[in-house]
Amino acid sequence: MPYVNIKITKEGVTADKKAELIKGVTELLVNVLGKNPQTTVVVIDEVDMDNWGIGGESVSVRRSKGL
Secondary structure: OOEEEEEEEOOOOOHHHHHHHHHHHHHHHHHHHOOOHHHOEEEEEEEOHHHOEEOOEEHHHHHHOOO
């Protein structure tokens, strides 16, 4: 039973886009590894930009600098 955890910054990703991610990742595991889609679990965690840091700064700060 594959378990995939996708972490993205919380920026208003639509339910349709999340469904597309879940479907695409499931299909990838089926096509590449031959996994059963009925037992493949995909979880999407949305992380607030202030709780995600890169290079010593939060994503919020980096985005405000245009990075």
